[in-house]
Each structure stands twice: as structure tokens, then as C-alpha cells.
Amino acid sequence: MSNPLDVLQEKIIQSQSIVVLTGAGVSQESGIRTFRGEDGLWNDYRPEELANYESFVKDPATVWEWYEWRKKIIIDSKPNDCHYGLSTIESKKKLSIVSQNVDGLHDEAGSKNLIELHGNIWETLCVQCKDIRKNKSLHETIPPYCSLCNGLLRPNVVWFDEIIPMSTIESISEKINDCDLFLILGTSGLVQPASWFGMHAKQKDKYVIEVNIDITPNNQFYDLHIQSKVGEVFSRLNYDF
Numbered sequence: 182m183s184n185p186l187d188v189l190q191e192k193i194i195q196s197q198s199i200v201v202l203t204g205a206g207v208s209q210e211s212g213i214r215t216f217r218g219e220d221g222l223w224n225d226y227r228p229e230e231l232a233n234y235e236s237f238v239k240d241p242a243t244v245w246e247w248y249e250w251r252k253k254i255i256i257d258s259k260p261n262d263c264h265y266g267l268s269t270i271e272s273k274k275k276l277s278i279v280s281q282n283v284d285g286l287h288d289e290a291g292s293k294n295l296i297e298l299h300g301n302i303w304e305t306l307c308v309q310c311k312d313i314r315k316n317k318s319l320h321e322t323i324p325p326y327c328s329l330c331n332g333l334l335r336p337n338v339v340w341f342d343e344i345i346p347m348s349t350i351e352s353i354s355e356k357i358n359d360c361d362l363f364l365i366l367g368t369s370g371l372v373q374p375a376s377w378f379g380m381h382a383k384q385k386d387k388y389v390i391e392v393n394i395d396i397t398p399n400n401q402f403y404d405l406h407i408q409s410k411v412g413e414v415f416s417r418l419n420y421d422f
């Protein structure tokens with residue numbers, strides 16, 4: 182079987198348990214810009230000024246303005262064939278998604294078994310009382326304050342100077358240990374810890390398929406690389422299984 186799409190289809194059908202790592206490329210066809218590459222956000226903005234707790238504390242309004250700008254784009258975006266394809270597969274077999282995306286589109290597409298590794302742009306976290314709220318709307322005033330304790334609210338996302346709890350990493354490792362197919366979709370594989378998971382899957386002898394419009398650093402270690410748009414790939418799969 183030489184057609185890569187046929188291999189992907191067959192592997193999905195044969196697998197008992199699938200783990201999927203997604204990145205910004207998965208939402209690109211929904212109209213949300215990625216971070217790196219030709220049209221990447223980090224070509225126009227400086228991560229160290231906008232995606233750090235330290236810079237947030239210095240200038241919360243500027244950081245919030247950037248998040249509100251992104252929220253305005255995301256609020257009008259809809260899940261694409263990749264998001265829906267994954268939720269359809271999850272309705273038929275064991276599938277977990279580990280997403281680096283904060284846009285909430287996997288949830289909107291109906292995925293349940295979902296770890297939002299870098300948080301969710303629609304959630305706020307009070308820096309004082311730690312209350313977390315989810316509200317899919319824009320703030321009237323920036324920066325927003327907590328309705329419970331009047332503390333400063335921040336987006337509930339993970340910034341570059343913050344760490345993801347070890348318990349989360351362990352639970353993802355366990356899912357990978359238990360799966361038979363690991364899919365890596367639309368991520369540059371440049372940001373840890375997500376970038377480790379593909380290699381972890383290979384060390385555990387799992388079948389790893391990557392879908393990306395580009396070549397990625399670890400690409401050579403995976404079993405199959407499909408160089409295409411993820412939405413297009415998932416639109417061509419057959420879900421009658």
C-alpha cells in the first residue's frame with residue numbers, strides 16, 4: 182500500500198487507541214494564523230513582549246490588547262474538516278487529543294477527550310484568588326479584574342516563562358504508552374514539551390504519522406510524513422468504519 186492517505190486510513194481503522202498531537206497548523210484552514218512560517222504571528226510580534234508572565238505584570242493592558250485582537254479573529258472562526266474528523270473518529274474508537282492550540286476549536290467540534298496543553302484563550306485566571314472562568318466573549322475594559330476579589334485577571338494560557346505541571350506530562354506519556362497510533366498534526370515541533378511526544382512515541386515503538394505542509398525537524402524519525410494540509414487530508418478520509 183503506497184498511497185500515504187490509504188496508510189493513514191488503514192492505520193486509523195486498525196488501531197484500538199489513538200493519540201493525536203495538534204498545533205497551530207490544524208486551525209490554519211479555519212482562518213487562524215500560525216506562529217511560525219511565512220505568515221506566522223512571531224514574524225510580526227515579539228513573543229518575549231506578549232507571551233511572558235513577566236511582561237504581563239509590567240504591562241497587562243498591552244498583553245490583553247493582543248489577546249483580545251486574537252479573540253476577535255477566533256470568535257468568527259469555525260472548526261474545519263480536521264477538527265470534525267477527529268471528533269468523528271473519537272465517537273467510534275478510543276482517541277485522545279493533546280492540543281497546543283488555545284482557540285477551543287477541538288472542543289467546539291465535539292472532541293471530549295482533550296488536553297489543552299497551553300490552556301484556553303476563552304478562560305481567565307485571577308492572579309490573586311486563582312478563580313478560573315470561561316466566557317466566549319470580548320472584554321469591555323482592559324485589563325479585566327476579578328468579580329470575586331478584584332484581582333487582576335490574566336488569560337488562562339501557558340506562557341514561555343511558565344511550566345506545564347509534571348502530572349500533565351506524565352498523564353500524556355501514559356496515553357502514548359497505551360496507544361498504537363500517534364498522529365502529529367500541524368505543529369512545527371519546536372516548542373517543548375509537545376516536541377518530545379513524537380520521539381517518546383517512537384521510543385515506545387508506536388506507529389507515528391505526521392501531517393504537515395512542511396518538513397519538520399524530527400520528520401525523519403516518524404513512520405510516515407504526509408506533506409499536505411490537514412483539513413484536506415481529513416476531508417478525504419472515510420469515516421464509515
Ligand code: APR
Nearest residue numbers: 204205206209215216217281367368369393394395410411
Ligand atoms: N496543514 C498542515 N500543517 C500546517 C498547515 C496546514 N493547513 N498550516 C501550517 N502548517 C504547519 C506549519 O508548516 C508549521 O510546521 O503547522 C506548523 C505550525 O507551527 P507553529 O506556528 O510553530 O505552531 P505550533 O507548533 O502549534 O507552536 C507551538 O508555539 O508560540 C507558541 O504557544 C504557541 O502553542 C504554540 C507553540
